[in-house]
Amino acid sequence: MADPMRIRAQAAGDKATIRVLMSHEMETGQRKDSAGKTIPAWFIQEVTARHNGKPVLSAEWGPAISKNPFLQFSVKGAKVGDKIAVTWKDNKGETRTDEVTVS
């Protein structure tokens, strides 16, 4: 199973800044191993976020996003104590969701 994400959600004014680190190889499918064999592509394709269960963000990624991806965005109206959940899904169909409380 994939390692957990690290999510920080900090409220400031009328919104909360969300910073996410995801544990993922983000293999492009263009690299070769030491034996000269192409390493198959393996990367996160979809990222979604929910604020207290309501979808607020959806993104599509390609393999150009760096290994162990970082994403920062702001959710309007999110207050201290609210829940922010982030989900990713990769091209192998693996998925992971983690949730934090806004502080």
Place this chain on the structure above:
Amino acid sequence: MKVFRIISAVLALMLAAGVQAQKTTAEGIAEYRKMLEDGNPADLFEAKGEELWKTARGPNKVTLEKCDLGLGPGVVKGAWVQLPRYFADTQKVQDVESRLLSCMATLQGFNAEELAKTPFGRGEMANITALATWIAASSRGQKFALPQSHPEEQRFFELGKRAFFFRGGPMDFSCAGCHAVDGQRIRLQDLPTLTKNPGDGVGFAAWPAYRVSNGQMWSMQLRLNDCFRQQRFPYPGFASDLTVALGVYMGVNAKGAQSIAPSIKR
């Protein structure tokens, strides 16, 4: 007409960009590094390390919570900035990774020799790196103060110093060749002076670090291992006396330097 307006706006922007590009290379690199500081993937390894410390594992199915990192069983905070140090139970000077080998063997029942032979980034070695990352992070902001009271600690400092200046290999390189003079660079990479305290969060006080070039978490053992690779030396044993002695030399020299580990590096 609209097109012309757009074009002139674009040209104005291009001119502005031209002025901006006057920045020096060093300033540009500094700006790049600054941008990466917030959101260091080392956090992922730190979290994994904490989890591993508290999880019952190994043949004995116990946690590492009774492991003594030098400040007493289970004390993690503050331990990092006093390592490597002498441990009476093993009668050895040990760095954090050497010490983790001992704890994983005696408490959890792992085979230390097998662990030490595991390649970096694989299996239990990846776990040791994550543990070291968390242990280092637990002393973030503290100043290095390696003990030098035990004769073995003093001896390891002297041995480490000699190893630091040891010149060899097909390119005649030593640690000192790149890390004994202020202000030196390889390509654009600044080289910390490790024969003295190079400053807060520089050199010894910056590792473990997340390496963006390969997306790996690098412990001090791996850092030294790759230094020797680049020096064109043969392969140094994991947690060997040589690598621990180099840690003592650099750590003692870094006395008073504030630890920022885990950091993020090129």
Place this chain on the structure above:
Amino acid sequence: MFNRRDVLARSGQMAALLAGAGLLPMQAQAAWNAAAFEIKTMAELAKAMGASAPVESKDVVVTGPDIAENGAVVPIGVSTTLPGVKKLLLLVEKNPSVLAASFDVTDAVDAAFTTRVKMGQSSNVMAVALMNDNRVLFSQKEVKVTLGGCGG
């Protein structure tokens, strides 16, 4: 410096890119948009022309370092303060696949996203805003990728 023809050519390329990527006109996407991420080169894109010409706009912002010490991790932000933005795209011109990321903008989030991309070489990076009224606005910035370390 860019002359008028370059600017127009760039707009044309941008339009071609977006049309080829199935992003112009706007379409509902249920699944990951494979076509968008399969675009390999600007030349390939030049074949398919269409849609309203994208224009550079100072209201669309792409942020990033002037110099990246390592192309494996280049921090890039895309944002706009304009109302009525539907999607924000992050493009790296000289990557094998130019589209790096696409963000759907809802009322619940700021149209501002920061992530990190891989760059194989020095290149322009672009933020592209697809607006509700079908305008396409973009801005760009050059990022130099240097060779760091010993190269060994």
Place this chain on the structure above:
Amino acid sequence: MKKQIVLTTIGVSLVLLAGCATGPSPAELDQQAAAMIKAAFRDQGIAKVDRIQQDLGQSACSSDKPPSEAVAKQVEAEALASIKWPTSGQYIGDWRAGERLAQNGRGMTWTDSTTDTAANGGSCYNCHQINKAEISYGNIGPSLWNYGKLRGVKDVTDPVSAAIVQYTWGKLWNSKAYSACSNMPRFGHAKLLNENQIRDIMALLLDPKSPVNQ
């Protein structure tokens, strides 16, 4: 592992023998350090443990103090005598190939598959500014921008340039001939680069047509 344990034990007993107050003498520490270094390394790929057997120059330059003048002179004399001058007196190759070698920092590590010089770069930009167009350069060595031009080289075959051409070849072949503890590798002597590769780097530095001399 076994070896290390034995060595540690020896180390501890040495400390005990020397008495609690003083600890081992500098000479004893030198010996212990040598043993520690020997015990730590193992072969990996092309990087064999014989690489840490030091020659005179390496051991003379392995402390925080420079060697005595006599030793330095000896190292330099031996290095100078070791220089192989180019066959048929041909010193200059192709600066374009030289630039590629200067950019290339690869070769000779345990992750490289061969010690063949064809697999190696010159690593020049790691330590030197050379062509100003390359902004990513190191500063452990001096800037080599305008190397030939500053030294008045207008024609590399002109006898007035012979001295600087020969010195440059010698420096690339065995840098220790001119400075016993030079940080620069001995590219020819240590078989890091072959004659043709050194000719190409010579051209990068000395050819009036090279971008370095514009």
